[in-house]
Amino acid sequence: MAEAPRALTTSRRSGGPVNEVVVPRSTGRAIATSTSVMQLLLVEDDEGDAVLVNSLLEESGVNFQLTHVRSLLEARERLHSGIDCVLLDLGLPDAQGLDALHAILEASESTAVVCLTGLNDEYRAVVAVAAGAQDYLIKGQVDAHLLRRSVQYAIERRHTAIELRALYRAQLQAEEYARLERGLLPHPRVSNPQAITTCYRPGRDAALGGDFYDVVELDDGRLCVLVGDVAGHGPDEAALGVCMRIAWRALVLAGINPDRLLPVLQDILIDERRSEEAFVTAAMAVISSDRRAASIYLAGHPPPLLLDPRPTQLSDDLVGPALGIVPDWYWRPLTVDLDPAWRLMLFTDGLIEGRIGDGPDRLDVDGLINLIAERSGETDSRTLVAELVDKVTKLNGGDPADDVAVVVLSQSDGYHRAEDGR
Secondary structure, three states, X not given: OOOOOOOEEEEOOOOEEEOOOOOOXXXXXXXXXXXXXXXXXXXXXXXXXXXXXXXHHHHHOOEEEEEEEOOHHHHHHHHHHOOOEEEEEOEEOOEEOXXXXXXXXXXXXXXXXXXXXXXXXXXXXXXHHXXXXXXXXXXXXXXXXXXXXXXXXXXXXXXXXXXXXHHHHHHHHHHHHHHHHHHXXXXXXXXXXXXXXXXXXXXXXXXXXXXXXXXXXXXXXXXXXXXXXXEEEOHHHXXXXXXXXXXXXXXXXXXXXXXXXXXXXXXXXXXXXXXXXXXXXEEEEEEOOOOOEEEEEEEOOOOOEEOOOOOEEXXXXXXXXXXXXXXXXXXXXXXXXXXXXXXXXXXXXXXXXXXXXXXXXXXXXXXXXXXXXXXXXXXXXXXXXXXXXXXXXXXXXXXXXXXXXXXXXXXXXXXXOOOOOO
């Protein structure tokens, strides 16, 4: 018998063998219906078996395009063309058994595989199914109906497995993001939690960002707060944000002079970041033990707002560069006197960068101050922050593109430190 062409393509639509017929594929899932076209690759070195498979497919009543190759090498070259199912002989000239199967699965993760084997080698086919094939058929015991059903079910099982794997990966990613988010958003370490209001809302794309905050009250009564934002989105940025927050809390609890906190934090950032382009903006406030004054440190970050008696943004005269931009920088503090009843709000720029309507205009700080002025005098901090974030979201037509983190420290909400220090 003359040797068949090394790559023979047959199509039920054309009624016989042709050379590389291009048949449009269905845009949906590869379910064998009366209209969809199954793209099949037969890897079989026995010409008689190849003719039989093609004949059975013709009898099966499905639309198909069958490409026949005689070796694993040729099969791997053809898999890039969008094959739905591979009919794989487990005894090829250049590969045997699981070696052939593993090579096919590595070459195309989305392709279903039905193994073909002889009656005396059924055990190897069973092992192949356990190793990743979707089904197996025994040569000489296959009719058109069985072949059609096996191929259809193999394609469906492969798609189902891919979807389940994607779901599993999404669940793992969600769990990872939840752990990172818990690291970014800790419980404030204070004697009166009611005087601290925090809020975090992820951006529109729900990608985990690097916004973080922390609040620590020291034994001497000073209250330290940090709000920061790692440039970019994703698990790497979130992990860097967690590192920055934990490092800051450790430095504060170790009694490091506040003037040294941001410089040391920058040194840690430079050591930990994966790219020299990574940077972090931060706003830090240190409230005196008598709650009458605050020292504000700004590293490329919007200045905080004093909410009472009317909302006002603090001066940006002493804003220094973001962490990671200028090595060996020294951030000088802005000293602010506080009224007997005060509220100080620190926030990330996701709160002010949202749009206001369909146009290009952004809310910005002035718009934020106007929103606060409408309710600040009559609303407790927790209600104010919740209503404020909801209003910003509504004006933007949905969640802002960037994450939003807000911390409000409040003397007027009842923060009174006991004389014994706790």
